[in-house]
């Protein structure tokens with residue numbers, strides 16, 4: 073039997089006191105079996121995490137009044153809230169011997185009493201299996217939209233996300249820009265340093281990209297060594313600044329292998345959303361700008377509005393082994 077509150081499970085009060093409700097003197101849960109049965113049945117009706125937390129929040133009001141509930145699963149980047157945060161809180165780490173299943177925080181304007189904490193813990197036992205199933209479902213869905221090598225979004229995710237973001241940006245009159253990024257002379261990286269090194273470069277380049285963008289922006293693998301970065305609420309000038317930051321950050325990477333140290337560079341084309349743009353036209357303009365960047369020596373950023381004027385090229389364009397490093 074899995075315990076929702078593994079040995080380190082605990083209820084914490086806001087004033088730093090720690091209560092161990094399952095200690096010898098702690099009260100036992102006092103919940104009617106039909107409440108548990110009903111809750112358990114309802115929780116089994118969905119695999120969607122947000123729905124699951126909503127059902128749990130609504131249903132447990134029958135046993136304990138709470139103002140708000142927060143569910144946090146940092147490894148999967150999940151943060152869900154119901155109701156509102158309040159002065160007092162009780163938090164639980166849900167952990168079985170195999171799985172970490174997240175942290176739940178219950179909020180209330182008045183202190184939780186010990187018998188209420190015991191009831192919350194009794195109710196939590198119904199959440200464990202549905203929550204584990206929902207987390208697995210969430211992970212499977214996320215994997216279906218991710219490039220397995222780099223962790224960037226894949227083409228399926230790109231089509232879904234970019235078309236939705238374009239629609240939203242148009243409806244709310246917001247800016248949206250994209251960057252099309254291609255690593256320069258990547259074939260030489262594979263040929264001279266091996267495919268393993270090529271893979272390493274791809275992974276590190278994606279980390280550089282994601283380090284330079286906001287959480288609301290997204291990076292997708294468009295093809296082999298080509299990436300599309302979606303910048304929400306970014307106008308052309310802002311997008312060019314981010315693109316330049318990414319270009320420099322990739323150019324600063326160093327990879328040491330048997331044949332010395334490798335430096336890579338990237339060319340970037342940028343396009344910003346216009347009123348009559350479709351996803352295809354936005355991508356085509358970024359692609360054309362990327363083509364100009366390649367043509368004018370690589371390791372530079374070109375905007376779709378600025379395709380005739382290439383950046384000054386004082387940078388290294390070819391990955392070079394440097395045996396002295």
Ligand SMILES: Nc1nc2c(ncn2[C@@H]2O[C@H](COP(=O)(O)OP(=O)(O)OP(=O)(O)O)[C@@H](O)[C@H]2O)c(=O)[nH]1
Nearest residue numbers: 254255256257258259260262267268270271296297
């Ligand atoms: N290691 C590795 N290589 C890949 C992967 N996907 C594509 N490639 C390689 O990326 C290279 C792309 O080569 P090209 O299209 O000629 O482009 P390039 O050498 O980067 O030249 P420019 O784009 O003109 O600067 C090919 O050799 C592909 O095999 C991958 O997942 N891993």
